[in-house]
Amino acid sequence: MNDNAPNGPICAAILAADCGIFVLGALTIAAEASKRLAEALTLYSPSGPLSGVTSLTIALWLVVWFVLTRLWKYRSLSVKWINLISFVLIGLGLLFTFPPVFAGK
Amino acid sequence: MAISKYDLVTLLHGLAFGGFFLMAVYALGYQMFSDEKLNVNKNYLFLIIGIGWIILLLGTYVIYPWYKANPEKLLLANPNQAKWQTFGMEWKEHVAWISVILISATCHILAHFKKQAFEDSRIRLALRTFLVVAFLSASVAGIFGALIAKFAPIHGGALVHLEGWIP
Numbered sequence: 001m002n003d004n005a006p007n008g009p010i011c012a013a014i015l016a017a018d019c020g021i022f023v024l025g026a027l028t029i030a031a032e033a034s035k036r037l038a039e040a041l042t043l044y045s046p047s048g049p050l051s052g053v054t055s056l057t058i059a060l061w062l063v064v065w066f067v068l069t070r071l072w073k074y075r076s077l078s079v080k081w082i083n084l085i086s087f088v089l090i091g092l093g094l095l096f097t098f099p100p101v102f103a104g105k
Numbered sequence: 106m107a108i109s110k111y112d113l114v115t116l117l118h119g120l121a122f123g124g125f126f127l128m129a130v131y132a133l134g135y136q137m138f139s140d141e142k143l144n145v146n147k148n149y150l151f152l153i154i155g156i157g158w159i160i161l162l163l164g165t166y167v168i169y170p171w172y173k174a175n176p177e178k179l180l181l182a183n184p185n186q187a188k189w190q191t192f193g194m195e196w197k198e199h200v201a202w203i204s205v206i207l208i209s210a211t212c213h214i215l216a217h218f219k220k221q222a223f224e225d226s227r228i229r230l231a232l233r234t235f236l237v238v239a240f241l242s243a244s245v246a247g248i249f250g251a252l253i254a255k256f257a258p259i260h261g262g263a264l265v266h267l268e269g270w271i272p
Contacts, residue, residue, distance in 0.1 A: 025199075028199055
């Protein structure tokens with residue numbers, strides 16, 4: 001392991017992507033559960049709520065990435081913990097975007 | 106040899122861009138799992154990111170509305186075909202975003218922090234995981250896209266004549 005260069009920016013990219021995937025899953029389930037939310041997330045009506053779910057996901061992902069990169073630019077973090085959190089968030093994101101789960105069937 | 110505009114755009118989305126994206130992700134994954142040094146141009150990594158986003162945006166904002174206008178209704182009207190929409194398309198339209206987000210992060214890390222990515226086994230584990238999940242997610246999107254196109258093809262728009270392209 002290279003102890004010289006800080007791994008903060010790398011961890012920021014990894015964790016931000018995980019957060020994005022988790023948010024995608026959470027919004028998918030939420031939009032399916034609430035008609036009002038689904039309508040609010042319909043930013044582009046030909047694409048339906050998917051337009052808002054994905055737009056919000058991308059916005060949050062990029063904001064988290066930017067903030068974490070600024071915070072961790074010169075830091076080195078425990079990649080072991082970042083990976084653990086990563087597996088959980090990706091797992092949940094994949095689960096929540098699986099139709100039998102988010103459609104409740 | 107005419108093809109409708111909608112068919113042509115759908116083909117570009119799935120076959121051209123999607124095919125390139127899947128192969129590129131597989132190739133990156135192959136290099137990450139091997140012990141060889143990653144030998145890939147930064148511009149190529151950014152190209153993969155760019156193609157991924159083109160696929161997503163074309164799919165969500167151009168092709169998906171065409172699909173919702175008519176083919177979706179055809180699928181839902183037939184009990185034997187409805188699951189292509191309620192399961193296949195519903196899964197595809199979400200899981201594709203997972204793939205591109207992961208690949209964007211992976212390519213960014215490889216482009217700017219390649220040395221660290223290879224020297225730190227835990228970072229390498231994270232990237233390998235990203236690549237495997239991205240490849241499987243993109244495969245799901247591609248397979249269901251191809252199959253749904255067989256049962257509910259998207260036709261429409263002006264005809265594009267391809268004869269002029271053939272020597």
